[in-house]
Every structure is written in structure tokens, then in C-alpha cells.
Amino acid sequence: MELLAIVVLVMGGLFLWGLWISRRRQPKRLEKLPDYEGPYKQRLRWQLVSYEYGVTGRPDFILADGESPVPVMVKKGKAPGDYPHDSHVAQILVYCLLIHQAVDHAPRYGVIRYDDRTFEVDYNEPVVLDLLELIDEIRAQHNSLPDRSHADERRCVACSHRRICDESLT
Numbered sequence: 001m002e003l004l005a006i007v008v009l010v011m012g013g014l015f016l017w018g019l020w021i022s023r024r025r026q027p028k029r030l031e032k033l034p035d036y037e038g039p040y041k042q043r044l045r046w047q048l049v050s051y052e053y054g055v056t057g058r059p060d061f062i063l064a065d066g067e068s069p070v071p072v073m074v075k076k077g078k079a080p081g082d083y084p085h086d087s088h089v090a091q092i093l094v095y096c097l098l099i100h101q102a103v104d105h106a107p108r109y110g111v112i113r114y115d116d117r118t119f120e121v122d123y124n125e126p127v128v129l130d131l132l133e134l135i136d137e138i139r140a141q142h143n144s145l146p147d148r149s150h151a152d153e154r155r156c157v158a159c160s161h162r163r164i165c166d167e168s169l170t
Ligand code: SF4
Pocket: 001, 002, 004, 148, 155, 156, 157, 159, 160, 161, 162, 165, 166, 167, 168, 169
């Protein structure tokens, strides 16, 4: 529960930051989506967790650019315009961070794919520093975390965080 709560808080806080970051970079069209067959294939099959930063998640796909893993997030519906949604920018950067930590190999970018357009979002050192700073700020502002909000065992059974959740009902 605690980890999930942190993730929710972080994702919410990343929304405003995403607004700023998306204005700083010009997303590009991605023409081709290769399948990932690189050296980290086995390690990238499961939910990615960073205990250090209190974030977790799994991209819809992980592709390859050479030997580098590239997280891909697929969103239903049309792109909002020439830029992806701000919250989606923040989310794909968290996926880049998770992959970076999981395999000790930094993606150069992540991909957001809408029904009609696909965008690359750069992942580089200034972005990482901004992202980590914001995650630290959000966590510092939310030292007390909310309790479990339900009493439904079935939700915990189906929850991907169950094994690391200290409030699981199962
Ligand atoms: S295991 Fe249950 S209490 Fe924990 S995060 Fe999942 S749904 Fe919530």
C-alpha cells in the first residue's frame, strides 16, 4: 500500500513538471517500432520497481534501439496535438528511470504511442536530475501516507504490488 501510495503521489506531482518539460523538447515522429531482443530481455519481463525512489511500473512494450532498451507506452485515442499529454511525458520518463535502474543502462528516449501519432521523449542527464529532484520534493511533502482504502481481498489478490505491500489482505 505504501509503495502504491507513493507512486500515486509521485505521478500526480509529475503532472505539472511534465507541463514544463514537454515545452522544452520537440517530440519527433517515430517511423518504426522494432521488437526488443537485446541482452536485457529476460530482466525486463516483470514489473519494474525502484525502492530507492519509491516508484514502480511496467511499460506496455520494451523495444530495442541497437542494444538499448526503449520503453513504450500505448494510449488509446488520438494525440492531443503536436505534443503528448503532459502526464504521459512524466509517466514515460519514470519508465525510463525504472529501466535505467533495472539494467544499469540508460534508455536514450521513451516512446508514447497514440492511435494516430507516436512521439519520442528524450531521456538524458538534465532530465534525470530534474526528475529525481521532483520525486524527492514530492516524497518530502508526503511523509504520512494514506491507509488502505478498501477491505476487498479480491483487489489485493489481483494487485501486482501484493508481494511488497505491507497492508495486503492476502
Ligand atoms: S495489495 Fe491490496 S492494499 Fe496493497 S496496494 Fe494492492 S490493493 Fe492496495
